[in-house]
Amino acid sequence: MATEPPLPDLDRVPAPTPALPPTLLDLSTFLLARIGRTARGRLAERLAERGLRLWDMAVLAALADFGPHAQRDLVQRLGVDPSDMAKVADQLAAAGYVERTRDQVDRRRVSVAVTDTGRALLAELDARARAVQDEVLAPLDERERQVLQELLLRVHQGLGERRGSV
Amino acid sequence: MATEPPLPDLDRVPAPTPALPPTLLDLSTFLLARIGRTARGRLAERLAERGLRLWDMAVLAALADFGPHAQRDLVQRLGVDPSDMAKVADQLAAAGYVERTRDQVDRRRVSVAVTDTGRALLAELDARARAVQDEVLAPLDERERQVLQELLLRVHQGLGERRGSV
DNA sequence: AATATTAGTGGGTCCGCACCCACTGTAGGG
DNA sequence: CCCTACAGTGGGTGCGGACCCACTAATATT
Numbered sequence A, B: 001m002a003t004e005p006p007l008p009d010l011d012r013v014p015a016p017t018p019a020l021p022p023t024l025l026d027l028s029t030f031l032l033a034r035i036g037r038t039a040r041g042r043l044a045e046r047l048a049e050r051g052l053r054l055w056d057m058a059v060l061a062a063l064a065d066f067g068p069h070a071q072r073d074l075v076q077r078l079g080v081d082p083s084d085m086a087k088v089a090d091q092l093a094a095a096g097y098v099e100r101t102r103d104q105v106d107r108r109r110v111s112v113a114v115t116d117t118g119r120a121l122l123a124e125l126d127a128r129a130r131a132v133q134d135e136v137l138a139p140l141d142e143r144e145r146q147v148l149q150e151l152l153l154r155v156h157q158g159l160g161e162r163r164g165s166v
Numbered sequence C: 001a002a003t004a005t006t007a008g009t010g011g012g013t014c015c016g017c018a019c020c021c022a023c024t025g026t027a028g029g030g
Numbered sequence D: 001c002c003c004t005a006c007a008g009t010g011g012g013t014g015c016g017g018a019c020c021c022a023c024t025a026a027t028a029t030t
Helices: A028-048 A054-066 A071-078 A082-094 A116-136 A142-158 B028-048 B054-066 B071-078 B082-094 B116-136 B142-158
Strands: A098-102 A110-114 B098-102 B110-114
Touching: A028 A054, A028 A116, A028 B028, A028 B116, A028 B142, A054 A071, A054 A082, A054 A098, A054 A110, A054 A116, A071 A082, A071 A110, A082 A098, A082 A110, A110 A116, A116 B028, A142 B028, A142 B142, B028 B054, B028 B116, B054 B071, B054 B082, B054 B098, B054 B110, B054 B116, B071 B082, B071 B110, B082 B098, B082 B110, B110 B116
Parallel strands: none
Antiparallel strands: A098 A110, B098 B110
């Protein structure tokens, strides 16, 4: 594609493929931030196609993995603001992906459970997430992906997560 | 501090250390997003202590690594909006970290160059970034960090970055 | 019974990031 | 000389995420 020879115009600096500064690329921190943001963005895109956000998936996953939760416990597990959780649960319930029932022993509590539709949805979302993953991790072979996953997991466990987010 | 014995309340679900759903933890995408966000956040914090943002560092790094740029080239290299770049350059110039001079051949262009103060600042910012890195990658030993860095770099190169950000 | 505490909800705010448009000055091509 | 194209700037918008407060209903405490 390069129709013209290099021809270094002396003091024209970047030109063909403007690369990022090595000072940044040397920082794993930076790469993590950047890649993470991309991953998050693409995932969010894919979920948005179904009218959902990352939290919706997180909540469904928590319910599917651990069974019904009092909303309060979901809040704690996922580290979200109670108020925001209420809203998410609200939407999910409206769409029929979860069921909310008043706890009969403590009627303040709302127990949230995933429905069959919800489970099916989660499966689909998971598939989408894996599609994104294939896209992002394209340069790595299967072995390398496993290594990466393992390292990331260890790093993640070491994080004393201060605040929420998913 | 636990004054009472375990006493498994039967259908009380999470309790002690509310873990995240495996469905999510199995996704490298998810881990990347989460860790990346944390890394970014902590880095931003550290830079904020000096009144700077990530972009400021990115610009300084680009200038230090590749020499003076026309602002236009910085925009292209870092994938930022021209308008936003103008603002960043403005602040950096006001603080004396970069120098802006009208290009004499094409007086539309503004050439941006890092000053000595700017270089010194960058060194300090880099140190801060590495401190954050040590914090985040604490669970990994030196070998593993290198592996991670290498994998991340490959992944990053494979990203067909659509839009800006740093 | 009176009071404090807890679960959930419904508003609304603040902030950062990406993005866009209208405008000025300069350059280049007919 | 005129008109188009381009570099840079200033101002402003839209969105999403985190956060917060005031309030109700129910429960626990004394």
